[in-house]
Amino acid sequence: MEMLSIDIVGLTGACSYALDCIEAELVNITNKHGKRVAYISVCMAEYWAIQGEALQDLAMCALLHDNALTQYISEELKKDSVIDLKKDLSEEKTNLHCIYGEKNITKLPFKTDVSNVILYHHEHADGTGPFQKKWNEIPLFARIIHLADIIDIIRNSIDSDDNSWDFMCQYLSQNKDSLFDSECVNAFLHVFTKESFMCLSDDSFETKLWEAIPREKLVFDWEMCKDVADFFAKIVDYKSSFTSRHSIGVAEKASMLAQYMGYDSITVQKMYLAGALHDIGKMAVGNEILEKPDKLTDDEFSKMKNHAGYTYLILSEVNDFEEIRDWAAFHHEKLNGKGYPFGKTAAELNEPERMMACVDIYQALTEDRPYKKGLSHEKTCDILDDMAQKDFIDSDISKIIRECFGRNR
Template sequence: MELDIIGLLGACSYALDCVEAELTHVATKHGKRVAYMSVCTAQKMGITGDALQDLAACSLLHDNALTQYIYEEFHNDLTKNNTENITSKQLGIHCIYGEENLKMYPFLTDVKNVILYHHENADGSGPFGKTWEEIPLFARIIHLCDILDAFCRTPVFDDAVWQRAKDYLLKNKGTKFDTACVDTFLEVFGQEHFLSLGDADLEERLWNIVPRKKRDLSDEMCKNFANLFAKIIDYKSEFTSRHSLGVAENAARLSRYLGDDEETVLKMYLAGALHDIGKAAIGNDILEKPGRLTDEEFSKMKNHAGYTYLILSQAEGMEDIRDWAALHHEKLDGTGYPFGKTADELNRQERIMACIDIYQALTESRPYKSGMTHEAACEILENMVQKGWIDGEITEQIKKCFA
């Protein structure tokens, strides 16, 4: 299957940015700024072609394990106090998770240890005690750009931010950051170029340096790629842990049961894995509220489907997967969201995804409830059919497929 893989990475980095902005308070577009600064610096060092593509991918995904790390190490309780007291060893755990996750990604060159060592300091004071000679160049570049952007912690780049950033780099040259990377960065990013990091065309400039090309990936690689992003979303909240993967597996299972060709089955899997990626933009105070949501909170919650649509719209050639994923809360009577589509406007795959999302939510266990039996879940689906919300024939097939 052909995928605009870099474009999809860029789109999904938005999800990571939302999570980081909420949990660690970095400025939005962190991933794309790190990627842009990294590839510009690497270009000056003579990096081109596939290697530059892979550096962009690593940069966009350098914090891919953030939600997993916070979930497993802090049980999603990343308070301000916790943030200030994260140890070097704990940073290393996040890097280990991230390195392992990116084994799912189809890199074109050798990027071993780039994510693992992207928090290492040049003088050996990082999580693994590696000095700059032992750290891959890409890891050193990403480290500088990541830490600098987090240090600046601003979406607005002005003269004061530039001076503060420059002073910070020079102060930490040879200790936190290796000398060659600092010198090259400052050569590339003079004041005017640095100030442009806050411009609206940053992403366009990134894609001009790293062209987006569709790549033909195996079914297994496509699924692995989708699973990576499903993990990012599912780990964001223990209330929805593994929900996206469950939807992906069941959507593909039902699609195959109904006789769809393997390409459609694969697309259903991808749509299921990505259907809740918009939840990255929804605060955990809403996602994990134990009681009933207020009207205002529910209105914000409903936005996640629209965010999924917007995020996946950024990847070329994924319109069908985008629609199957984003329209999972639409209802046949037009009372669903995000677009209020009616039965005539919803195709078979979109109807399947709506039913599977409900079925998965009902049958999976969460911290506040045990999963329902197949029979009990199907009774609720039947009730929704009677209300005119979901497809009756698909509900009948779910009864048979998952019995």
């Protein structure tokens, strides 16, 4: 049986961009923080001659070190009436996003043991961190990511001038054996020079990052495909309480429809993955727009429309992912050419792309949102038929949806 083969590192990198958009919105960290932490970590790994699968796993952990940020904010911070995000994220609640983050990545297909890497990535060498673990109780990868994370946050907050490297060296020597263990400090100073450190401020480091990591594709079975897709869908859906299960719902229904229409198992898996990722571009759109219950202004609507374009850009980073990317990103295109972001016409939209557009509308109409109750299956299908008559969506698929999703009612 043919198996699905995915560039998991590229997908992780794409997701890290989405997470960076969240951090930029919240705590003012510039984009590409996750990739810079991964790059610094991968460079430091050279000191210990970490290679192959272990290097790939280190890079993935670094890219996803803050994977639970949206979840933590939506579940914990929203309980508080007054939130000082910077203070909360850096001090009192650090261990919570570490706990959530550690739990989330257990579903991802790592080749080596990465347990406690995310959990302890904020620990201090002297045991004064959130879990009071000393450096010799912390996995090496967690210690590497901890140093890389703080280096990038500080680098981002000081002016990138000739003195910044000296400042960083001084900071590391002052915090050696307290915040950082001496081995990690030595590793950083061993691989970085003033010149290579200054290069972190431009985007050239990203090319070097992808050259350094093996980027081995992983062969997915259906179970792994679901686990990986659900991991990414969860991050997207936590972004806004308005869409708490939307991506998972689209993934489930898109794969169910594909199966019902007689597609092979590989295509069914791809549809699940595309459904889970279709709204990843929403990570780049502010919540003040995503959660606005009133009608959006023209300017706000054009920003909201950008999310499908961002999905396309974000997923373009993944190797050999064009088909899934298109199925995911074209879900707001219309057969009459008046959809967005590309204004595709009926002749340019294949059947899986048309299916995704219909499923997205069906899911959005039937799910409950804080400001509205979900519609019934019948009412939703009537709306789909009406949209099909207006040449927005495919009428054949609309009819099949009435049959397919009506079976279990």
